Amino acid sequence: MPLLSVIIPVFNEVSTLASVVAAVRGCGIGNLELLVVDDCSSDGTRELLDGELGDKIDVVVKHEVNRGKGAALRSGIQASSGTFVVFQDADLEYDPRELRSMLELLESGVADVVYGSRFIHPSIRSVSPFWHRFVNKGLTMYSNFFTGLQLTDMETCYKMFPKAVLDKIELTEDRFGVEPEITAKAAAMDLRFLEVPISYARRSFEEGKKIGARDGFRALYVISKYAFV
Template sequence: MQIPTPPVFVVVPTYNEATALRQTLLPLIYEGYSVVVVDDCSIDNTFNTIQDLSIHYLRHPINLGQGAALQTGMQYALQQGADYIVHFDADGQHDYRELPALLAPVRSGAADIALGSRFRRSADAQAVPLLRRAVLKAAIIVNGLTTGLWLTDAHNGFRAMNRQAAEALRITENRMAHATEVLSLIRQNNLRVQEVPVHIIYTDYSKQKGQSALNSFNILIDLILKKLLL
């Protein structure tokens, strides 16, 4: 008799990603993952493009931000009995084929949470646009100083975790600063973390829709000021 695989829920926060969302979701569904789409009050035709898919669809009545969408998705997945939860971007930057490798240290019990890293392999690092690479390198230092967690990458939204980690990560930073908050919560809750090499796909669409280098810099300044004021 085949032993059933523990359920893996892939949480996909989305805001006005109708152009890429369906293509992002289809391979995840085909591979048998339970997909939770959290629509953060999109004003495009997001729902119409995916309403026929076998997914869990949640929608915020007002736009709250990616951090809030991830928290909503994780809470829902836990309520549905998730053993493992993955964070996955809606714009096509993450490769679904890397999910097994990302989940591997969590499923084996070697880590509570696995974080994707663009800088563990030289080819992956070279694919990162130069300005973004420089900002991310600065963010690594700021994150290390503010959270005590020193990693090779920063603000990488490709994550996999077990149920214990998902229950511990209570995200309160609604918008993009949640990425650093996640690291603080990992440290505060003594979660075992492991970085896994991943390749981020930078298309013209994802670069246009994604977080700009300037916005990343603003997040760093905001986090530094918060740390000084505490």
């Protein structure tokens, strides 16, 4: 059975990390490698990793300075050993039980890359405000214009790739610009993309959400930058 590496980039998520680790372990995928990349947390996350979560995680990578999500994903990819790799945020917005349907598509060979789309799930209007849907749709459409893809959720966390594909992609974005970057560079490889609907439990900025307006502007820049890779 192929091994799935689940990479969790973490920055100051002490209140949710244990629940996310438990959810990943209980997602129904038997052959699973769990990697956590701590991006220099200062809220007790690192102590949690060194303590009660130590035997529940296969690989822990620690950054000594805060470098951003993109940098954390690069570290995780380099340390992973699975046949397939997927990214999992350390909050509770995404349900790991939905990873199995994504993995089945890759294992069956009907897709080379699978994205979990929040915006084709029937519950999205009840959990995501209009402005959030509008911004994400705009960024996705702008990305699609250059990549030729027909995605509905380019910014989704749930992106699943064969490890062999990721090993061929040189990622350089340190923050959330990694989302359009990895999409553009994978699209340039003429891979077959598929999306599956996933549920979404959006959290507020007061609850710890970190992506902001400057990341949206950065995404526009990154999409333009890698338009002709």
